[in-house]
Amino acid sequence: MSAAxxxxxxxxxxxxxxxxxxxxxxGGDEIAHLITLIAAAGIILITSLLVLELWRTSYLSRxxxxxxxxxxxxxxxxxxxxxAATFIYGTLVTSAVALxxxxxxxxxxxxxxxxxxxxxxxxxxxxxIDLLAAVPSVIYGLLGIFIVVPLMRTTLGPxxxxxxxxxxxxxxPNYGVGFLTAGIVLAIMVVPFIISVxxxxxxxxxxxxxxxxxxxxxxxxxxxxxxxxxxxxTGIMGSVFLxxxxxxxxxxxxxxVIGNNPQISASLFAPGYTIASVIANEFTEATGDxxxxxxxxxxxVLFLMTFILNGxxxxxxxxxxxxxxxxx
Amino acid sequence: MSEPRIMWRxxxxxxxxxxxxxxxxxxxxxxFLILGYxxxxxxxxxxxxxxxxxxxxxxxxGGGMANAIVGSLKLLLLAAVMGLPVGxxxxxxxxxxxxxxxxxxxxxxxxxxxxxxxxxxGIFAYALVVLPVKHFSALAxxxxxxxxxxPITVRSTEEFLRGVPxxxxxxxxxxxxxxxxxxxxxxxxAASGGILTxxxxxxxxxxxxxxxLLFTAFGNRYWGQGWGQPIASLPVMxxxxxxxxxxxxxxxxxxxxxxxxxxxxxxxxxARFILARSKAV
Numbered sequence: 077m078s079a080a081x082x083x084x085x086x087x088x089x090x091x092x093x094x095x096x097x098x099x100x101x102x103g104g105d106e107i108a109h110l111i112t113l114i115a116a117a118g119i120i121l122i123t124s125l126l127v128l129e130l131w132r133t134s135y136l137s138r139x140x141x142x143x144x145x146x147x148x149x150x151x152x153x154x155x156x157x158x159x160a161a162t163f164i165y166g167t168l169v170t171s172a173v174a175l176x177x178x179x180x181x182x183x184x185x186x187x188x189x190x191x192x193x194x195x196x197x198x199x200x201x202x203x204x205i206d207l208l209a210a211v212p213s214v215i216y217g218l219l220g221i222f223i224v225v226p227l228m229r230t231t232l233g234p235x236x237x238x239x240x241x242x243x244x245x246x247x248x249p250n251y252g253v254g255f256l257t258a259g260i261v262l263a264i265m266v267v268p269f270i271i272s273v274x275x276x277x278x279x280x281x282x283x284x285x286x287x288x289x290x291x292x293x294x295x296x297x298x299x300x301x302x303x304x305x306x307x308x309x310t311g312i313m314g315s316v317f318l319x320x321x322x323x324x325x326x327x328x329x330x331x332x333v334i335g336n337n338p339q340i341s342a343s344l345f346a347p348g349y350t351i352a353s354v355i356a357n358e359f360t361e362a363t364g365d366x367x368x369x370x371x372x373x374x375x376x377v378l379f380l381m382t383f384i385l386n387g388x389x390x391x392x393x394x395x396x397x398x399x400x401x402x403x404x
Numbered sequence: 405m406s407e408p409r410i411m412w413r414x415x416x417x418x419x420x421x422x423x424x425x426x427x428x429x430x431x432x433x434x435x436f437l438i439l440g441y442x443x444x445x446x447x448x449x450x451x452x453x454x455x456x457x458x459x460x461x462x463x464x465x466g467g468g469m470a471n472a473i474v475g476s477l478k479l480l481l482l483a484a485v486m487g488l489p490v491g492x493x494x495x496x497x498x499x500x501x502x503x504x505x506x507x508x509x510x511x512x513x514x515x516x517x518x519x520x521x522x523x524x525x526g527i528f529a530y531a532l533v534v535l536p537v538k539h540f541s542a543l544a545x546x547x548x549x550x551x552x553x554x555p556i557t558v559r560s561t562e563e564f565l566r567g568v569p570x571x572x573x574x575x576x577x578x579x580x581x582x583x584x585x586x587x588x589x590x591x592x593x594a595a596s597g598g599i600l601t602x603x604x605x606x607x608x609x610x611x612x613x614x615x616x617l618l619f620t621a622f623g624n625r626y627w628g629q630g631w632g633q634p635i636a637s638l639p640v641m642x643x644x645x646x647x648x649x650x651x652x653x654x655x656x657x658x659x660x661x662x663x664x665x666x667x668x669x670x671x672x673x674x675a676r677f678i679l680a681r682s683k684a685v
Contacts, residue, residue, distance in 0.1 A: 108584035115493030184427035212612020325521025386519035
């Protein structure tokens, strides 16, 4: 092959340096290989640089607070005392609420799309759900502020309080903004990810599994719930982890509806604060190197949380697709 | 088997299957609710001034977001210039050249980079571009968005290149074409529709990103003063206007939201259209 390319370059006499270079490039596998390899290695480089920069620029905060950073509830810029506990709590609670709503909803939708709906309908609905995933988060925030928050204050909140008010989760004053509102908005945002990944995983379950269950006299639901879903459960777990990673890192919509008040409260109606939203709100106003460094350390914490979850999710999804999920 | 037991199982079957359908249609309804609210609220406030005028100072009504629309386009251009080539080349590497272990690592890292929260990418761009020169700039915003474009482009490029049948590669090589010539003149053109779609989707996704721009491109109430200065963008404007206490700003936030959503949804639809057409040919 290289012989063929040399003949080509010999037949066309090099008119200019550029022309010769282009010809060499067209013929040269090695150069092409090298250039694309550099691009691929560049991705690894960028990601490593990202970790390095976060680690480097959070040095001040890491050296001053150490592990106490995670347990301290105080966040006081005036006295240079920073702790992440309230933000980590807010991030975990909003994500937990989001998953509590999104997992049943997403799994049910995915079951409908893979097991019940005719292929055409399923494809159309999946397309619409993909569009839902494409809606920018600031637009969810906009709708959150002007639709969900008033709804929570006037209708949904009082109703929940009326029914479940005896538990600490649903007691206390209801301002409309807070953990629950943020969780609901987050749930809507992550549900498309659960649906599209779970649908793929469920569709990859071999047809024989369903037929065997039905032949044994199982109803459609029993074959789905007791055979198909367990078969696909690792992949479904993967989709949940992916959704969780997105929920943890989601910034704008949460910032706009959570109330931005750093506190730990049992009530889901209470306003809170998440890691991502405190970074969004205070980063440009951070005066002093320690303040900025503490915010970047929060970013590092967020990065590590999502990094681990995404890593696990990918492994789980790869494992189901390899582990006999594909029909032979 | 007793009759009531079967009745019970059939009832459970019917109820649960109905519920799954309700869930799926409920989720789809959310999309139409979002569209409906934005068209209703944004349609009222959308006029020619929105596209042609600068924002008015606080207290004065009217004005538009012309600078933010142009700013968003400029940021997208920067992101495309920086992110798309890297993504394309890395995608070609994975599909055509890559070995086993290194490719696996690249793919894994790409997925992880794709999952990094956008606000963390913002911090990265801040540390990389803003900190050394000590002021916010359009360039920093472009870097942040460009990094986000890379992983999406890589995976879609690889996927569509893999979709090209091997017989086409073998035919080109049997005619004496070198590997690179095969890729450049046979494989890439065959996959071009899909690759273009992937790029369009990547840009559509970062077009709506707000978090990484807050402390990189920052914002600007006037026309930008070049690539080295802060620049306005639609998503950041929506955010600032939505959390402001002024009714007139809320009105404009809805209008901007409608424009942004239309932009994003239309590029998604356009991408599907390109894909469908390139498959049909």
